Amino acid sequence: MSSAYKRSLILLPITLGVLAFTHVLSGKFDITFSQLISSFTSFDPDDLNHVIIQEFRVPRTLTTILAGASLSLAGMLMQTLFQNPLAGPYILGINSGAAFTVALGTLTGLSFFQSDAGILGSALIGAFVFGLIILMFSFFLRNIVSLLLIGIMIGSFTSAITSILLSISTPENMKIFTLWGLGSLQKVESGQIVFIFISFVIGVLHLLTQLKGINALVLGENAASNLGINLRSLRISMISITALLAGMVTAFCGPISFVGLAIPNLSRIIFKTANHRKLTYANIILGAHFLLIADLITIWFEPIILIPINAITALIGAPFIMLIIIKKLK
């Protein structure tokens, strides 16, 4: 059992590397491996291929890896916090918060809020404000199920307001909002990757310091408390990390669905463990795999049809996960 884990420590990074290179090299313009290398070693701003690699391909690949890993980790935290395999990174309404501010921003009709930077800004504000609201509730709600219900209620309430905002919006603004809602991994510029990367690193480091509590939490809140865990500070940490990871990805890429729900379950099934040190690794690496594959499919279909990433994650993801569940659990 643990030897399977050790094998995966070597095998999965290799397959991730292969996938990442395939991802960088795939697209409308044919790019060779040597061009990829030379774009790093001797960048030529007049070489179109070099510009494509540096400005579009590499950022997109890195975004995909970080988004897949971040959302999977956020989903893992929420599933453990609520002891519910149906929880995901958006269960506390972070995506509805972002959607609300994006809709509000585009409605103003100001061109800034319709630009990529404006949408990013409003989504960031929405994700974090709603993360903070949930965090405030978690301070005084003792019961974790109440917190879950409050999160879902806030999400529904906000979505209702968003739909009212959209109904009084112009068709153009509605289109901007809809496009954001479909999710996209190609809008992130090379300079912005740093923000996603830093928040990912902060999130993971903070998560590692909470591993003892998170592991004990699988036995339930009472048992964890009896094992000496401070539930309140653990809960606040888990919600903060989720808000940071999911909020950052949602702001930059839109609400990418399914990954954060499926990968934590897949990780538990494949690695057969409740040890969150192993599960953290599993979610990072499997989440990155999954989103890279999903995005590769959208790239391959691009000459024929533009498929939104959200359609692919569910379209290929759902049957695949079902197959694994049926095979592993009989």
Place this chain on the structure above:
Amino acid sequence: MIELKNIAIGYTSKLIEVNEMTLRPGEIKALIGANGKGKTTLLRTLTNQIPALKGTISIDDVPIALMERNNISRRIAFIGPGFKGVEGLCVFEYILLGRTPYLNQFGTISEDDKTICLEALRVAGIEALKDRITSQLSDGQLQLASIARAIAQNTPYIIMDEPTTFLDYRNREIIFNLLIKLSEDGKGILFSTHELEFVSKRDIPVIAITNEDQLIQFDQCPGIDELVNLCF
């Protein structure tokens, strides 16, 4: 020694009045009382999950309310009722969680921790279950795994809420024998139960919650008839 003196126990209104109650290392005591009389409330108060309404509980002369949560977990192991296992959590991982109060923030498990847990598996007699998934175990196996987890927690006291509910006759005997053995090895054991026959047959000292909401300690098990009249 766990010591209670002149204490009122309950969630918001008083359930039980305790004049005196003690549990020393090496002792085993059965907590008897009718449904709804506050057995679980008492056990939860003892483990500082809810505060006492009046008075102080002390462990080895230190008031429990002043102790760090982690410190309490190094003194008292608690086994709640109705653990059903967790998907993906194998028995050995479950027992390792008993080491939680001794781990750093990162949850790093040392070789010593593993040795202690292997020994706990052996004491509970469930070495064969080491790699089994907890959600696939029977109630009897789960209870033994929970006791092994409490042993791994390496506390002078173990408190259990109805450890033999849902168990068949043979498994009840196994659990009771194990609890008695642990007390003989020096642990202080307190468990709530409705198994008056078992308690009386093994002559286990009884703490009874009476119909008048008082707590009475018996050094020897009184007759079943007397207990029934007193408590039910």
